[in-house]
Amino acid sequence: KQEVTQIPAALSVPEGENLVLNCSFTDSAIYNLQWFRQDPGKGLTSLLLIQSSQREQTSGRLNASLDKSSGRSTLYIAASQPGDSATYLCAVSNNNDMRFGAGTRLTVKP
Amino acid sequence: NAGVTQTPKFQVLKTGQSMTLQCAQDMNHEYMSWYRQDPGMGLRLIHYSVGAGITDQGEVPNGYNVSRSTTEDFPLRLLSAAPSQTSVYFCASSTIQGYDYNSPLHFGNGTRLTVT
Numbered sequence A: 001k002q003e004v005t006q007i008p009a010a011l012s013v014p015e016g017e018n019l020v021l022n023c024s025f026t027d028s029a030i031y032n033l034q035w036f037r038q039d040p041g042k043g044l045t046s047l048l049l050i051q052s053s054q055r056e057q058t059s060g061r062l063n064a065s066l067d068k069s070s071g072r073s074t075l076y077i078a079a080s081q082p083g084d085s086a087t088y089l090c091a092v093s094n095n096n097d098m099r100f101g102a103g104t105r106l107t108v109k110p
Numbered sequence B: 001n002a003g004v005t006q007t008p009k010f011q012v013l014k015t016g017q018s019m020t021l022q023c024a025q026d027m028n029h030e031y032m033s034w035y036r037q038d039p040g041m042g043l044r045l046i047h048y049s050v051g052a053g054i055t056d057q058g059e060v061p062n063g064y065n066v067s068r069s070t071t072e073d074f075p076l077r078l079l080s081a082a083p084s085q086t087s088v089y090f091c092a093s094s095t096i097q098g099y100d101y102n103s104p105l106h107f108g109n110g111t112r113l114t115v116t
Helices: none
Strands: A004-007 A010-014 A019-025 A032-038 A044-051 A056-059 A062-067 A072-077 A086-094 A097-100 A104-109 B004-007 B010-013 B019-025 B031-038 B042-051 B054-057 B064-066 B076-078 B087-094 B111-115
Touching (some): A019 A032, A019 A086, A032 A062, A044 A056, A086 B042, A097 B042, B019 B031, B019 B087, B042 B064
Parallel strands (some): B010 B111
Antiparallel strands (some): A004 A019, B031 B042, B031 B087, B042 B054, B064 B076
16 A cells, blocks of 8 residues: 655745755555645645656756655755745655645745 | 636534535546545545546545536535544546546645534
């Protein structure tokens, strides 16, 4: 059974700092990995999707990497801003079945 | 273009009552799914559908039914509510291009359900 773990559960940083969020999974036979952002009381918004054949994806200040062999992904956020404060979740997919981590709650202090 | 719309936003039920959570999308997505989110446990897949008339079970299907009569709608039915079903429920959809599931999921804003 696929298990997805995100460490740390919560992170607080000062504005402007570069930071890394971690995601690990137990079964490397994945189709893709997605990183999502969730604001309080809201649904999830897809930030980046990395296909199994890819190593990384970039969007603006966000960069996500994927290492299937070690079962790890990282989300790098450059020059963090207070507006980046949210919960970030990763999810791994094997076609129809998607498994989520519990998320990292990020707070960026002005 | 509203995306994924869920109703109601909040619901309180008594044990044993039944109800239907509604989900509609206007993006012509083939794939639709229901998740529940509980504190500290992430999201867990309840049921999913890859097209009208096709549904299948996810990780935690017990106590829930679904149907998919149209591409747009994917309602989730609670047959006999139990306190263990207190949770936040999310509906999501995405495209399927052939057998390519590499499309991002679009989520609704959720339904917060409390069963007393």
